[in-house]
Amino acid sequence: MSETKYFTQEGLQKLKNELEELMLKERPKISQMIAEARDKGDLSENAEYDAAKEAQGLLELKISKLQQLIMNARIIDESKMDTTKVLLLSKVKIKNLKNGAVMTYTLVPEKEADLKSGKISVNSPIAKGLLGKTVGDQAEINVPAGVMTFEIVDVSR
Numbered sequence: 001m002s003e004t005k006y007f008t009q010e011g012l013q014k015l016k017n018e019l020e021e022l023m024l025k026e027r028p029k030i031s032q033m034i035a036e037a038r039d040k041g042d043l044s045e046n047a048e049y050d051a052a053k054e055a056q057g058l059l060e061l062k063i064s065k066l067q068q069l070i071m072n073a074r075i076i077d078e079s080k081m082d083t084t085k086v087l088l089l090s091k092v093k094i095k096n097l098k099n100g101a102v103m104t105y106t107l108v109p110e111k112e113a114d115l116k117s118g119k120i121s122v123n124s125p126i127a128k129g130l131l132g133k134t135v136g137d138q139a140e141i142n143v144p145a146g147v148m149t150f151e152i153v154d155v156s157r
Helices: 011-037 047-071 125-130
Strands: 005-007 073-075 092-095 102-108 119-121 137-145 146-156
Touching: 011 146, 047 073, 047 119, 047 146, 073 119, 102 125, 125 137, 125 146
Parallel strands: 005 073, 102 119
Antiparallel strands: 092 102, 092 146, 137 146
16 A cells, blocks of 8 residues: 655646656657567567667556556645644745854655755755744754754745
């Protein structure tokens, strides 16, 4: 039995688009490669055929995993979440008490994390240390560089 994964509407749509791309574009491409390799004759010594069959197997595995993930996906209902605490999908402004640096992160499901756009995984050390905190709270977070202390400046959605 698979584990339930939580996504935003946008994150789930990305997965569905990726699955559609694999099924409607990549699958026919690989089938065409297999057909061309088969037309070249003896399959027992045809490296091109073997490579195409292996690519097909990997693609089918990826498609299967995506289908399973989408089947067990749940969309997060933000309307029922407490906006005063740091929770999944919260936008958190934190201040590093050691150097005064202020950073803003959005806590998102693991599959939607993208540090460049300020989205960190809810499973990351920083996010785990911030969960459940409110504005004004301090969080001591164990990171690879040691223990860092942050102050929650703002929490929003």
